[in-house]
Amino acid sequence: xxxxxxxxxxxxxxxxxNDKGLxxxxxxVVHGFADLxxxxxxxxxxxxxxxxxxxxxxxxxxxxxxxxxxxxxxDKSVTRNGGHVHFAKDADEANKIVLEIAKRHDxxxxxxxxxxxxxxxxxxxxxxANGIEPVETDLGEYIIQLAKETPFHIIAPALHKSREQVxxxxxxxxxxxxxxxxxxxxxxxxxELRDKFATADMGITGxxxxxxxTGTVMLVTNEGNGRMTTSAPRVLVTLAGxxxxxxxxxxxxxxxxxxxxxxxxxxxxxxxxxxxxxRSATDEDGPEEYHLVLVDNGRMNVLKDPEMRxxxxxxxxxxxLNTCPVYQKVGGHAYGWVYSGPIGAILTPLLVGxxxxxxxxxxxxxxxxxxxxxxVKIDIPRLLLRLRGRATEGGNGVKGSAPWIQKxxxxxxxxxxxxxxxxxxxxxxxxxxxxPVARGGRIKRIPLPMVSGWTQQRDFPALAPKSFSEVWRDSxxxx
Amino acid sequence: MHQTRRGRQSIKxxxxxxxxxxxxxxxxxxxxxxxxxxxxVDVNFPEAQTCCGQPFFNGGYRQEAxxxxxxxxxxxxxxxxxxxxxxxxxxxxxxxxxxxxADDADALARAEDLASRTYEFSExxxxxxxxxxVGASFAGKVTYHDACHLLRELHVEDQPRxxxxxxxxxxxxxxxxxxxxxxxxxxxxxxxPHISTAILDSKLQSIEASGADVVVANDSGCLMQMGxxxxxxxxxxxxxxxxxxxxQEGGRA
Amino acid sequence: MTxxxxxxxxxxxxERVRTALGRTEPLKHxxxxxxxxxxxxxxxQKVRTIQAKNEARRERLITALLSRAEQMGWRVNRVxxxxxxxxxxAEIARDAGAKKAARSAQDIFKRVDVDGALxxxxxxxxxxxxxxxxxxxxxxxxxxxxxxxxxxxxxxIAETGSCVVIPRxxxxxxxxxxxxxxxxxxxxxxxxESLDDVFAxxxxxxxxxxxxxxxxxxxxxxxxxxxDIEMTISIxxxxxxxxxxxMIG
Numbered sequence: 001x002x003x004x005x006x007x008x009x010x011x012x013x014x015x016x017x018n019d020k021g022l023x024x025x026x027x028x029v030v031h032g033f034a035d036l037x038x039x040x041x042x043x044x045x046x047x048x049x050x051x052x053x054x055x056x057x058x059x060x061x062x063x064x065x066x067x068x069x070x071x072x073x074x075d076k077s078v079t080r081n082g083g084h085v086h087f088a089k090d091a092d093e094a095n096k097i098v099l100e101i102a103k104r105h106d107x108x109x110x111x112x113x114x115x116x117x118x119x120x121x122x123x124x125x126x127x128x129a130n131g132i133e134p135v136e137t138d139l140g141e142y143i144i145q146l147a148k149e150t151p152f153h154i155i156a157p158a159l160h161k162s163r164e165q166v167x168x169x170x171x172x173x174x175x176x177x178x179x180x181x182x183x184x185x186x187x188x189x190x191x192e193l194r195d196k197f198a199t200a201d202m203g204i205t206g207x208x209x210x211x212x213x214t215g216t217v218m219l220v221t222n223e224g225n226g227r228m229t230t231s232a233p234r235v236l237v238t239l240a241g242x243x244x245x246x247x248x249x250x251x252x253x254x255x256x257x258x259x260x261x262x263x264x265x266x267x268x269x270x271x272x273x274x275x276x277x278x279r280s281a282t283d284e285d286g287p288e289e290y291h292l293v294l295v296d297n298g299r300m301n302v303l304k305d306p307e308m309r310x311x312x313x314x315x316x317x318x319x320x321l322n323t324c325p326v327y328q329k330v331g332g333h334a335y336g337w338v339y340s341g342p343i344g345a346i347l348t349p350l351l352v353g354x355x356x357x358x359x360x361x362x363x364x365x366x367x368x369x370x371x372x373x374x375x376v377k378i379d380i381p382r383l384l385l386r387l388r389g390r391a392t393e394g395g396n397g398v399k400g401s402a403p404w405i406q407k408x409x410x411x412x413x414x415x416x417x418x419x420x421x422x423x424x425x426x427x428x429x430x431x432x433x434x435x436p437v438a439r440g441g442r443i444k445r446i447p448l449p450m451v452s453g454w455t456q457q458r459d460f461p462a463l464a465p466k467s468f469s470e471v472w473r474d475s476x477x478x479x
Numbered sequence: 480m481h482q483t484r485r486g487r488q489s490i491k492x493x494x495x496x497x498x499x500x501x502x503x504x505x506x507x508x509x510x511x512x513x514x515x516x517x518x519x520v521d522v523n524f525p526e527a528q529t530c531c532g533q534p535f536f537n538g539g540y541r542q543e544a545x546x547x548x549x550x551x552x553x554x555x556x557x558x559x560x561x562x563x564x565x566x567x568x569x570x571x572x573x574x575x576x577x578x579x580x581a582d583d584a585d586a587l588a589r590a591e592d593l594a595s596r597t598y599e600f601s602e603x604x605x606x607x608x609x610x611x612x613v614g615a616s617f618a619g620k621v622t623y624h625d626a627c628h629l630l631r632e633l634h635v636e637d638q639p640r641x642x643x644x645x646x647x648x649x650x651x652x653x654x655x656x657x658x659x660x661x662x663x664x665x666x667x668x669x670x671x672p673h674i675s676t677a678i679l680d681s682k683l684q685s686i687e688a689s690g691a692d693v694v695v696a697n698d699s700g701c702l703m704q705m706g707x708x709x710x711x712x713x714x715x716x717x718x719x720x721x722x723x724x725x726x727q728e729g730g731r732a
Numbered sequence: 733m734t735x736x737x738x739x740x741x742x743x744x745x746x747e748r749v750r751t752a753l754g755r756t757e758p759l760k761h762x763x764x765x766x767x768x769x770x771x772x773x774x775x776x777q778k779v780r781t782i783q784a785k786n787e788a789r790r791e792r793l794i795t796a797l798l799s800r801a802e803q804m805g806w807r808v809n810r811v812x813x814x815x816x817x818x819x820x821x822a823e824i825a826r827d828a829g830a831k832k833a834a835r836s837a838q839d840i841f842k843r844v845d846v847d848g849a850l851x852x853x854x855x856x857x858x859x860x861x862x863x864x865x866x867x868x869x870x871x872x873x874x875x876x877x878x879x880x881x882x883x884x885x886x887x888x889i890a891e892t893g894s895c896v897v898i899p900r901x902x903x904x905x906x907x908x909x910x911x912x913x914x915x916x917x918x919x920x921x922x923x924x925e926s927l928d929d930v931f932a933x934x935x936x937x938x939x940x941x942x943x944x945x946x947x948x949x950x951x952x953x954x955x956x957x958x959x960d961i962e963m964t965i966s967i968x969x970x971x972x973x974x975x976x977x978x979m980i981g
Contacts (some may be wrong), residue, residue, distance in 0.1 A: 014673050029963040057918045066763040068749040075742065080943035086737045087745035098898040100735045139969060140960035158960055166961055186958060186966040188960060213768060214938045216947055224909060224956040224971025230948070231905035232872060242749075249935045250767050253927035256892075267804070271971065276947035284862055284871055284904035284947055289734055296745065304752035325660040327820065329677040356519070363671055365678070366537065367665025368631035382578065385537065392539030411536065414543045417498060418550075426584040427502055442710060453672030458679075458707030461503045468501045468508035472524045476512055 002122035002150070004352045009359040013334040022160055026178035026331055029159055034322040037373065044261070055254045057377040063212075063245055067303065070212040070245045071294065077215025081277030083290035087242075091121040094295045098123055098204070098237060101291055102132055104234045107201040110125035111193075113221065113229040114138045115206025115239045116316060117295050119151060119338040119433070120351070123204070123239070134204075135196045137225035139189055146173045152332040154339065155263045155318040160331055160441035193225070203229035203287065205275075208315070209255055210292070213248050219273040219309035220259055222266075226273050235409060236275070236287035242294045243303075243312040255315060258375040262317035271304070282297025295411035307386050311346050313376040320370035320380060326363055337359060342370040342380045349387055354398045395437040405449055420469065430463045438462035490608070491521045491634065492560040495597070497568045498530040499699040510562050510726035511600060518604065523691055528554045533571040536579065539667045548579055552589045560607070561593065564600040564722050566629020566667075566698045572597050574632045596685035599629060601697055601721055605638040615725045616647035619732025622691035624682070624705070625658040625673065626698035639697055639721055646724060656681070661696075663704035679708055681702075686716050692732030697721045767935070775936045782929045793890045793923045794979060800893035801977050805954035805967070810979040814844040817980045821915055822849035824976055825880045828913045830855055836877035837861035837902035840917055844980065846882060861902040875906035880913040881972065886949075887933075888918045888977070891926040894951040895977065908952065914972035916952070920981050 005012070016022055041049050063070055088094035094117075102110065110127060112118065112134055124134040124145070136145040140157035144150065146169045151157035158166070166185050170176045176188045178294045205226060217238050219226040230236060246252065256424045260266040279286030302308050321327045321341030332340035337357075339347045346363060349357030361384045370380045394400030402410075416426035437443045442459040446452050454460055466474070494516065500507045507672050515522050518638055532547035551572075555561050563569045576590035604610055629635050644651050662668065662678030669675075682705065694716055696702050706718035717732075750758065762769055770778070786793060794810075802808045811817045821844075825833045833850050835841060837859050847857040860875055862868040875881065883903060887896040895916040899905045908914050924930050939947070956971030967973045 010671070013671065014924045017673055017677050025962070032963050062763065062765065065753065066759060067748055068753060068755065068760045069763055071749060072758075077943065081947050082943075084734070084737050085742075086735075089741070089745065093741075095781070097735065103698070104733070104735055137970070138960070138971060139958045143960070156960055159963070161961070163962055173623075182961050183966050185961055186969055190969055194876070197970070198872065214935065214947065215943070222956065223958045223969040225969070227905070227909050229910060240894070247763070247765050248767050249931045250928060254503060254933055256927055264959070267800075268894065268951070270805075270952070270954050270957055272894070272951040272953070274947060274949040277943070279899075279948070280944065280946040282901040283899055283948075284860070284868060284901065286899065286905055286946070286948060291735070294745075296748075300748055300752050303749065325662065325678045325681075326671075326674055329674055340771045362667065363669045363674070365627070365675070366662050367626075367627040367660035367664070369658075369660070372631060383808060385575075385578070388537070388539035389541045390539070393541055406538075410538065410540055410543065414535065414540075414547075417547065420527050420529060423498070423501075423529050450850050451669045453669045454707070456672055457676040457711065458704065459710045460707060461703060463502055464505045466505060468496050469524070469526055470507035471505050471509060472512075476509065477524070 001352070002111060002119055002338065004337050004348070004356045005359045006348050006360055008336060009334055009363055010337065013330040013363070016330040016334050021162065022331060025160060025162060026328065028395060030322055030328045033264065033318070037262055037319055037322065040261035040265040040267065052254055052257050052378050053375055056258055056375055057313060059246055059251050059254065060376050061310070063247055064309060064312055067242070070247060071242065072210040074210055074215060074245055074292070074294070077213060078276055078292050081215045083277040083292055086291060086293045088293055088295045089319065090297050094121050094239065094293055094297070095123055095126045097157065097293055098239070099126060099130060101235065102202055103400050105130055105201060107235065109133045109135065109196065109200045110202045110204055111135050111137050111196055111229050111233060112141070112199040112204045113206065113219065113226040114141055115204065116154065116338055117206065117223060117241045117297070118204065118239050121239070121295070130426065135193070135200070137193050137196070139186065142189060142193065143169060150428055153318060153321060154316055154341070160333070164468055197228040197232045200233045202235040202237065203233040204237045204239060205229055207238050207244050208242055208259065209252060210245045211232065211247070211249050211252065212245050215274050215276040216249065218252055220269045221273065222270040222464065223366050224271060230275050231286060234287055235289050237291045237293060239295065242296055242299050259317050261321040262373065262375045269420055275288065288320060295410060302350050305412070308350060308383060310378050311343070311350065311383055313378055314343055315376055317375055319373040323369040323373050325365060325367060325369070346380065346387065354391055358391040358401065361391060375419065424467070424469070427463055427467055431465065434462055485528055486489060487665065490560065491520070491523065491558070491561050492603070493555060493558040494522055494524045495528060495531070495555065495561050495563040495568065496524065497563060497565045497699065499566060499703070500564065503554065503703070504699055504720070506685040507720040507722055510720065513564070513726045514722055517680065518608055518610060518613060520608070525554050531568050531571045532566060532579070534665050538577060541579065543554040544615060545579055548590070549586060549601040552593060555593055558596060560603065561597040562600055562603050563597060564720065566599060566626040566633055567700055568634065569599040570628040570632035574661070599633055599697065600634055601638040601642055602633065602635050605641055612645040613642065613725050614725050617724060617730045618648040618726040620650045620652050620690060621693045621695055621724065622654045622686060622689045623657060624661060624694055624696040624701060626696050626701045627660050630695055632656060639695070642721065642725060643695060646727070652689045652691050654685040654691065656685050661701045661704050663700045665700060668704060675704070676708070683708060683714065687714065691716055693717055693719050693724070695719050695721050695724050772844045772936070772939045775932070775939060779933050779936045782932055786923065786929065788922060789925065790920055793925055796918060797888055797890040797893065797923055798808065798977070798979060800890060804893040806893065806975050806977040808977050808979070814980060817917060817978050818849035820852045820926065820978050821846045821882055824913065824915055825850060825855050826853045828879055828974065830879035830913070830948045832856050832858055832878045833880040833882060834858040834860045834875055834907050834911060834968065835882040836904065836907050837863070838884040839883035840919070844917060860904050860907045871904050872906055872928040875904065878911040879912035880915065881907045881909070882915045882917065883908050884917045885922060887922050887924045887930055889924050889927060889930060889951065892951070892953055894948065894953040896930055896951055898949045899946060905948065908950070909971055912968060912972055913974045913976070915976045915978060918977060918979050920979070930979055
C-alpha cells in the first residue's frame with residue numbers, strides 16, 4: 001500500500017496556504033474546472049441532468065446490492081472473451097499478481113494509463129524494485145512520476161505544477177530545452193512517450209467501468225495514451241477496484257453522459273475505449289494476453305457497512321474536489337493519500353483506517369456543494385458526519401478518540417446548555433469572565449485552548465448583557 | 480406537509496431563537512419578534528429552549544446531540560408553527576434529526592412531525608404568510624449571502640431576495656459567488672482556522688467588489704464569521720441579519 | 733506459461749462479498765435490471781426498430797452529426813460520392829505534407845479509390861493489413877511512420893459527434909491512432925442517433941457471437957488533447973491532432 005500522510009493534514013494544509021505560487025495557480029485552475037462543468041450541465045438542462053443522476057445512482061446502488069452476482073458474471077464474461085480474471089484481497093496481493101504476470105512474460109518496460117487503484121497499490125515502486133521500468137503515459141501522471149510526487153487531483157494529477165516547473169522537470173530528466181510554451185512541453189512528452197509505447201512489453205490500465213454482462217472495460221481518455229496502452233504492447237493488464245462494475249452495456253450510455261461533463265466539462269472525451277480480452281485470432285494487432293485484476297483493499301468493509309456503502313458509487317469524476325471551498329484553498333496533497341477533496345475525506349479513513357484518516361472528515365465546513373454536483377448522488381456531508389460520529393464516539397469497529405481537552409470542553413459546554421437555568425447561569429458567569437477582554441461588544445483575543453484560533457483573524461462577539469430570553473421576559477412577553 | 484395559509488390573524492407561532500442569537504445577538508431576536516408581530520403573528524417563546532444539538536452533532540458527539548434533541552422535541556411539542564431565523568439550525572431539525580433518531584422509531588416520528596411544522600424565518604413570511612413587503616424601509620446597497628444549509632438543505636433561495644427587494648430604499652446588488660461558503664462550518668472554524676479564514680477572504684472580496692453597504696444573511700454563524708473579520712479589518716460593509724433589515728424603519732447604511 | 737487465476741482466492745473473495753451483503757447462498761435469479769433479462773430474439777427486434785428509426789431520420793441525423801462533430805473538433809466534409817471522397821482524402825494528405833498515407837483494408841476502399849487519388853498527388857499509400865506482402869509484426873512500425881491514417885467506420889453517433897471504429901481483420905488499432913492526421917470515411921447508413929443505439933447493437937452482436945469476436949472498440953470524438961498543464965488545452969498528444977470526417981453521400 002502506498003504511503004499515507006493524512007495525519008499531517010493540519011500542517012500540510014497550512015503549508016499549502018502559505019505557498020504563494022500554489023495559491024495563484026489554484027485560484028485559477030480549480031474554478032476553471034468547476035465553471036466548465038457548470039456550463040456543460042446547463043447545456044444538458046437541469047431536468048435531464050437530474051434524470052441522468054438518478055438513473056446512475058440507481059444503477060450503482062443496484063449493482064452494489066448484488067455485487068456477488070455481478071462479479072461472478074464479470075469473471076465468466078472476461079474468461080469467455082479469452083481473458084483471465086484475478087481477485088486480490090489487498091494491495092500486496094494485487095502487486096504480487098501483476099509482478100508475476102510481468103515476470104512470466106519477461107517484461108522489461110510497462111506503459112500505464114491512469115489507474116487510481118494502482119496508486120493505492122504503489123505498483124510503480126514494486127515494479128522498479130524488480131528491475132521493470134513503469135512509464136506513466138497520462139501527461140499529468142507522467143509529470144508527477146518524474147517529480148516523484150503523488151497526484152494532486154483525481155483528474156488532473158499535475159494541476160499544481162506551473163509550466164516553468166514542468167519545463168524544469170523535463171530539462172532535468174529528459175534533457176530537453178527549457179521552454180515557456182505549453183504546446184512545446186506537450187510535444188516533448190509526446191516524443192518521449194511515443195518511443196515507450198512502441199517498445200513496451202506490457203500495458204497496465206485502470207477501468208472507469210466494467211460491464212458484467214459482456215466483460216467490457218471502458219476507459220475515458222483524451223490524450224490517446226489509453227488507446228496506445230491497450231493496442232501496442234503484447235500483454236495487457238487492467239487494474240480495478242471491485243466496485244467499478246455495472247450490469248449491462250446499455251448502462252454505459254448514462255455514465256458517458258455524466259462523467260466527462262462532471263470531470264472536465266466535455267460532452268464526451270476524445271476517446272472512449274472499450275476492451276475486454278486479448279485480440280481475436282483475426283485481429284491485426286492488440287495484446288496476445290489479457291488480465292483483469294479486481295481489487296478489494298478495504299472496499300469489502302465498506303460494502304458490508306450499510307451506513308457508508310454509498311461511497312462505493314463514486315465514479316471518480318473529481319467534481320466534488322473542484323467545487324469544494326476547502327480543496328480550492330489547500331489542494332490535493334494536504335489530504336495525504338491517493339484520494340483528496342470531499343471524496344478523499346471519506347475514502348481515506350475507510351480504506352486505510354480511522355487512525356490514519358480521522359482528521360479528514362472534520363476538514364470540511366459541511367457546505368454541501370459537493371453533494372449538489374455528485375453525478376451519482378452520494379450524500380457526502382451525511383457520510384462525513386457519520387465518520388465524525390465514529391471518530392469521536394467510536395462505532396463500527398472504531399475506537400472513539402477525540403482529544404481529552406476537546407472532550408472536556410464539550411462536556412462543559414453540554415452541561416451549560418442542558419437546561420434553561422444552566423444556560424442562564426453559564427451566561428452570567430461568562431459575562432463576568434469576558435469583562436477583561438470584551439470591548440464595544442467584541443472580543444479581540446480568546447485565551448482558551450481549541451477556540452483561540454478564531455481570534456487570530458476575526459473578532460468574536462461578546463456575550464450580550466441580556467440574553468434574548470431575558471429581554472423576552474422583561475419586555476417582549478406581552479399578551 | 481408544509482401548507483400556506485391566508486388570514487394571518489389567527490396564526491400562532493413559536494420562536495426557536497437559536498442559542499447563538501439568544502446569547503450573542505438578542506437584538507436579532509427582537510427584530511424577528513417585531514417583524515412577525517407587525518405581520519399579525521401571535522408569537523410566543525418557549526423559554527425552556529436551549530440548543531437544538533447541532534454543534535455537538537457536527538462534532539461527532541451524537542449522544543449529547545441526542546439528549547439535547549430529545550429535550551428539544553419536548554419543548555416544541557404540539558405547536559402550530561415553529562419559526563427559526565437560521566438556516567443551519569432549521570436544517571438540523573428538518574434534515575438531520577432523522578439521522579440522529581434513525582434507531583428510535585418514536586423519536587423519529589416526533590421529529591418528522593416537528594420538521595413538518597418548522598419554518599425558516601424568510602420561508603415562513605413568504606410561503607406561509609404569503610407576504611413579501613413587510614413595510615420596512617432602509618436606504619442603502621444590500622448584498623445577500625446564501626448560507627449553505629439554508630440554500631442546500633432547506634432550499635431557500637428566492638424568499639430572502641424577494642423580501643430584501645421589497646424594502647423601500649434598498650438596492651439589492653448580487654455579489655459574485657453569493658452561494659460560496661463563508662468558511663464558518665461551526666467547529667471547522669476553530670479546528671482549521673487557517674482554512675476557514677482563507678475561504679472567508681474570498682467571500683469578503685466578493686462582498687467588497689459588490690459595492691454593498693450591508694451584507695445580509697439568515698444565519699448567525701455566517702454573520703459571526705463574516706462580521707468578525709469585517710470589524711477586524713474595518714471594512715466599509717456591515718453585516719446584518721435579514722430580520723434586522725426587515726425591522727428597519729427609515730434606517731440608512 | 734501465463735499466470736492463471738488462483739481459483740481458491742476467487743472463491744474466497746466471492747464468498748466474502750456474499751457475507752458482506754448478508755447472504756449465505758449465491759443469488760438464484762438474475763437481479764432486476766431493465767435490459768439484462770432481454771434474450772437474443774427480443775434484442776434483435778429492438779435493433780431492427782432502432783435501425784428503422786435511424787433510417788427514417790437519416791438526413792436529420794447526418795446534419796446533427798456533422799454539426800456536433802465540428803463542435804468537437806473534427807474537420808468535417810460532405811461529398812456527393814466516392815470520387816470526390818478520394819480526392820478530398822488526397823487533398824488532406826497533401827496539405828498535411830504527407831509522404832506516406834496508411835489505410836486499413838476495408839471494403840469501402842474498393843469503392844473509394846484513395847490509392848489512385850493519393851498516387852496522383854505523389855503520396856505513397858500503405859495498406860496496414862497482414863497478408864501476402866506484409867506481416868503482422870511490421871504493422872506497428874509502419875503506422876508510426878505514416879503521416880496520415882485513413883479508415884472506414886462501423887458507426888457514427890450524432891449525439892456525441894463520434895466515429896465508432898472496431899478493429900478486425902484488415903483494420904488495425906494503430907492505423908487510426910499513430911499517424912498525426914486521421915481521416916474517417918463515413919457512409920449515411922452508418923449514422924446512428926444515440927449512444928443507446930450503438931450499445932444495443934453491440935449487445936446483440938455480443939450475444940450472437942458469444943464473445944468470439946473482439947470486444948475492442950473506440951468512440952473517436954475529436955482530436956487527441958490534454959489540459960494537464962495549467963489547465964491549458966493542447967491539441968494532438970498521443971493520438972492524431974488533426975481529425976477529418978468525410979461523409980460520402
